[in-house]
Amino acid sequence: METAFVPYRLMSPYQRTQEFGRIFDELYRDYRKRYWAKDTWLRPRVYLQSWPDGDIVALWQARQHADLLGLPYRYYLRQAFEHCFAAGYRRCPAPNQIWRDPVVEAVESAAKKGVELAAYKEYRPGVLHPAFLAENYRGHPVQVAAHDDLVAKIKQFPAFFKLGSILVNDKTMPEHVARERFGDAQVDKALAEHRPFNPRVPGEPMPHDVAPKPGCFGTHRAASVVCQKCPAVESCQTLHADIGATLTARHGSEAPRASKQTSDATERKRRQRERERLDRVAGRQAGPEDGLKRG
Secondary structure, eight states: OOSSOGGGTTSOHHHHHHHHHHHHHHHHHHHHHHHHOOOOSSOOOOSGGGSOHHHHHHHHHHHHHHHHHTOOHHHHHHHHHHHHHHTTOSSOOOGGGSSSHHHHHHHHHHHHHOOHHHHHHHTSTTTSOGGGSGGGOOOOHHHHHHHHHHHHHHHHOTTTOOHHIIIIIIOOSOHHHHHHHHOHHHHHHHHHHOOOOSOOOOOOOOOTTOOOOOTTTTOOOTTOHHHHHOTTHHHHHHHHHHHHHHHHHHHSSSOHHHHHHHHHHHHHHHHHHHHHHHHHHHHHHHHHHHHHHHO
16 A cells, blocks of 8 residues: 555555556456458446456456556556567456566556656646645645655656646645645746636535545554654444454454364374374274285
8 A cells, every 4th residue: 555656545455456457447348440441249348347256366466566666557557568469468467467577567667768748647636635625635645645646746747747737727836735745936927827627616614524544444454653753543443343344243253264274284283184094093903913924
């Protein structure tokens, strides 16, 4: 979550993987029509449960790579597809082919040359979560991280990320935050020189009691320093306790998968010890002479 592209950080890992799979399916259909003039008979896979289990695992792992690199999902997937075609693929790659080391290295190399346009598109108001719009700024850590990222991109990619456009057209950064980050002189200059074109009309602000929740919401860890400082810690603790109670009532444990693995390991060990016991009994019954003859 700390390395993922900032606009995705209000999504849970499941939601991020679902979005990753939706974009993968969209690009898969687009490339299939463009290069092979074929359509797919499957319905668009908008939800993660539409995929087979093996593909879900592959999409999850590929999404983790994209998050580790901090890249927008559409950019990562498009670069992965293009690398596979350049490597000689005669069909669209499958989900388990886009997170292998050569593909990840190719995507990372391409990102170093330029990812600014893809990042710019993901920061557009129509794509962003409402919590990232200026009228909904509450000082939440993820909102602050988004402003940190915008400031870095304004300095690194001035051709795409223009301060005046962000303040006047997109309105994704409050003016007082921009003045704190850039100073009054630079903000005044940007506002004076910018010619607004189709500026966004701010919507109704989110209620003050509705705070944006981080993607890890519901997975509270008492020993975590991050959890202790999180503004959503109280409601997160409540949800975590409710989830634990539901799992215990339904499966007998708060961690049913871990409990199943433990019980399976215990049963394997029991069977192993039983086999060893039977072997020892059989050896005693055969006697040393019989053992020599068999040898």
